[in-house]
Amino acid sequence: MSRAAGKARTAGSEGGPSQQCDGPTRLSVNLVSDHASSAVDWRLFLPESWDDTKNTGDALLTGAIQRRRAKADIPDSERHKEKWRLALDMLDEVRGDWELPGLPVVADAGYGDATGFREGLTERDLAYAVAVKGTTTAYPGDAVPERPPYSGQGRRMLDRVFAAGLRPYYPKTTTPQETNVRVSSG
Incomplete structure (x- = not known):
């Protein structure tokens, strides 16, 4: 055989x-x-x-x-x-x-x-x-990878790809030292 x-x-x-x-x-x-x-x-x-x-x-x-x-x-x-x-x-x-x-x-x-x-x-x-699988990604030809800023907490984010001229908004995070607490009596 x-x-x-x-x-x-x-x-x-x-x-x-x-x-x-x-x-x-x-x-x-x-x-x-x-x-x-x-x-x-x-x-x-x-x-x-x-x-x-x-x-x-x-x-x-x-x-x-x-x-x-x-x-x-x-x-x-x-x-x-x-x-x-x-x-x-x-x-x-x-x-x-x-x-x-x-x-x-x-x-x-x-x-x-x-x-x-x-x-x-x-x-x-x-x-x-x-045909491509649903998990396949495609980007415009002018897309470039960008790494979002690290907030200092959790895992670092992976590179993200954005078309030229389009950038995501990353809000600034506040750290505990910048937090003001007001205590009132009453």
Whole structure:
């Protein structure tokens, strides 16, 4: 019985529950129209746990990974690479080597949440619509991080990002030495 290439516990593409992959994990670029769709390029995705070059500090683990790769006939040239990087490689191949047009790219949150993927699409001058998780933040291009002043109490606040020209109002806090108490008799 042989093992499937790339078999490992993985999260769903949109961060859903983890699942066991039964076969090779394949990524593809598809051309889609109103009438048909077809995969035009694909890559094998290997999880980091299948890359013996990532675990060189443990000879026993490295040996086990090498045996697993040999059983699944994984060539030495195939290594772990992030899915979004593989996707950009495929887009470059489809657009460059095959001279297909730079059509808009649509992707799920597994890719949309990767800043490097979105930046790569922008650098390639490709229009895109990608899903992102609800916790993903986005700021205008002129936004800069700013750390609110520390009041001296509690934990320090993390950097906040604001668009240029917009700053929050931080009220001055009073310290006990500045507090006046008036006592009246009566």
